[in-house]
Amino acid sequence: EEGAAIACGTGTAYQALKRLAISGLDTLAVFGQGPVGLSATFYGAVMGARVIAVDPVPERRExxxxxxxxxxxxxxxxxxIEAVRELTGGVGADASLDATGIDEVRQNTVRSTRIWGRACFVGEGGTVSLAPTPDVIHRQLTLHGSWTFSTHTLKELANFTVNRGLPLSDLITHRFALADAKEAFELFDTATTGKPVFVWD
Structure with a gap:
């Protein structure tokens, strides 16, 4: 089950955190707490960052x-944006990550990041409306795009997880037999879950 998460979703988040060079010196804001965003929250915290998780769904915030x-x-x-700034003494997050692909959320991801900070777009699709000069250039932001990961990174993540005894299974909220695929996808479409997986007996 943990391997399924690492191979699809969790590895994506881990690669993005590497692009952002997350460390214990950082406050990291993660926008969107679906499986990829939750993975970024989990590994960001493991890497030592203070993580601020943003999501409209109570179950996912919990x-x-x-x-x-x-x-x-x-x-x-x-x-x-104001909430992140309030939690960071008015400065903004050192690093931020969008896992939604939604225009407004991407804007908020960038604008909640401090001057000289780093932001990363992971959520796919959609568009984004930013004013390059005030939003990026004058704030000296580094803006990354991160999509997937290499087989080397996949192995690195597996070793990182196993060697530290990390409870990645906590990310998995639902388990389904393949025969229950329709029910599984209907539940996932509600956008209230963590990572659902199919299991084979």
Missing amino acids: LAAKLGAAETIDPTSADS
Whole structure:
């Protein structure tokens, strides 16, 4: 089960965290707490960062806290940019990651990052509307795109997880037999779960 997560979703998040060079010196804001975002929250916390998890779904915010988020933000009840700044003494996050692919959330990801900070787009699809000069250039931001990972990184992540005895199984919230695929995908479409997996007896 953990191997399934590493091979699809978790590895994507890990590669993005490597692009961002996350360390214990960082406050990391993760926008979107689906399986990729939750993985970024989990491994970001393991790497020592103080993680702020942003998601409108209560179940996913609760899971993010269980996986290591120091704080969670509900963007439906607070301005996420201002909330991140408030939690960082008005400065903004050292690094931020978008796992949604939604225009407004991508904007918030960039704008909640501090001057000289780093941001990474992981969520696919959609577009983004940014003003390059005030949003990126004058704030000296480094903006990354991160898509997938190499077989070397896959092995590195597996070793990183096993050697530290990390409870990656906590990310997996639902297990289904292949015969229950319709039910599994209907549940996943609700966007309230962690990582669902199919299991073979």
